[in-house]
Amino acid sequence: SQQGEEDPQALSIQEGENATMNCSYKTSINNLQWYRQNSGRGLVHLILIRSNEREKHSGRLRVTLDTSKKSSSLLITASRAADTASYFCATDARGSEKLVFGKGMKLTVNP
Amino acid sequence: DVKVTQSSRYLVKRTGEKVFLECVQDMDHENMFWYRQDPGLGLRLIYFSYDVKMKEKGDIPEGYSVSREKKERFSLILESASTNQTSMYLCASSTLRTRLFFGPGTRLTVL
Numbered sequence: 348s349q350q351g352e353e354d355p356q357a358l359s360i361q362e363g364e365n366a367t368m369n370c371s372y373k374t375s376i377n378n379l380q381w382y383r384q385n386s387g388r389g390l391v392h393l394i395l396i397r398s399n400e401r402e403k404h405s406g407r408l409r410v411t412l413d414t415s416k417k418s419s420s421l422l423i424t425a426s427r428a429a430d431t432a433s434y435f436c437a438t439d440a441r442g443s444e445k446l447v448f449g450k451g452m453k454l455t456v457n458p
Numbered sequence: 459d460v461k462v463t464q465s466s467r468y469l470v471k472r473t474g475e476k477v478f479l480e481c482v483q484d485m486d487h488e489n490m491f492w493y494r495q496d497p498g499l500g501l502r503l504i505y506f507s508y509d510v511k512m513k514e515k516g517d518i519p520e521g522y523s524v525s526r527e528k529k530e531r532f533s534l535i536l537e538s539a540s541t542n543q544t545s546m547y548l549c550a551s552s553t554l555r556t557r558l559f560f561g562p563g564t565r566l567t568v569l
Contacts (some may be wrong), residue, residue: 352535377555389462389548390501435500441553444489444508445516446558450500 351379351436351449359455366423369398371416377439379412381421384433384451393434407440407446426456461485462561464549470567477536479564481549487559489552490532492516492524494545495563507532539568548558 354369372381378397382390396412396419403410409422418426425432435451465480489508493501493516495537498537501514505524521543525533532551536543546565550558 380557382558382560387546387563387565389562390550390558391560392557395557396495437558443504444555445506445514445551447503448493448501449516450498 349396350445351438353436353449353452355452357453357455357458358408359457360426361429361458362426362456364456366426366430366454366456368421368434368436368454370419370421370449371442372419372436372438374415374438374440377416378443379410379419380446380447381408381419382435384435386432389436398401399421423454426454428456428457428458430454462549462551462559464547464561464564467562467565468567470569471539472569473540474547475539475540475568477538477566478550479536479547479566480533481532481561482530483532483551483559484530485551485553485559486528486529487551487553489554490526491550491558492532492534493548493550493551493556494518495548496545499538504534510528513549514557539566544568550568 351372380395381393384390433451437448491506492504502506507526523535549561552558
């Protein structure tokens with residue numbers, strides 16, 4: 348069963364613009380993570396936010412978490428062509444070691 | 459540098475063959491995971507293991523089995539490969555409730 352769902356499924360922007368991706372999930376979680384995948388490769392971890400945190404920053408990335416709405420957003424500021432990739436959110440439900448991924452969303456940053 | 463390696467990047471097998479996908483991690487992680495990734499479906503968890511000789515079914519275990527005889531190695535077995543098991547297989551490892559480290563993936567084609 349898919350826990351997280353990313354929105355939009357695809358986003359195309361110009362270099363220098365900001366990109367915002369949203370993730371909704373269904374059950375109470377321990378933490379929420381975002382990953383990036385370049386075409387045909389394994390996933391790379393971007394950022395983890397715990398259920399008791401509301402916002403977290405890492406370089407050009409900003410993640411927010413709203414546990415009351417069961418949603419998270421990932422903001423990439425000043426996007427670059429190299430940010431072109433698929434992005435996934437993943438959650439682990441309380442009491443479980445399983446990490447369940449959403450279907451992913453494809454970001455294209457045009458130079 | 460931490461590493462998760464998978465035995466093959468590309469694999470072509472015939473229907474009915476027994477297929478072994480090997481995954482090795484060098485980080486002394488307790489948890490190891492096998493996912494398959496298909497277009498439009500995202501990553502789906504097949505099996506995971508939280509300790510040597512321990513395994514838990516994920517969301518789509520049918521047609522697969524796993525083996526974890528040593529902490530660093532987690533094998534995925536397709537007892538009798540079928541065409542609907544053609545997919546990208548991703549192995550990952552983690553320590554308790556933290557980020558996953560992914561291998562590069564194995565693209566399996568079953569003819």
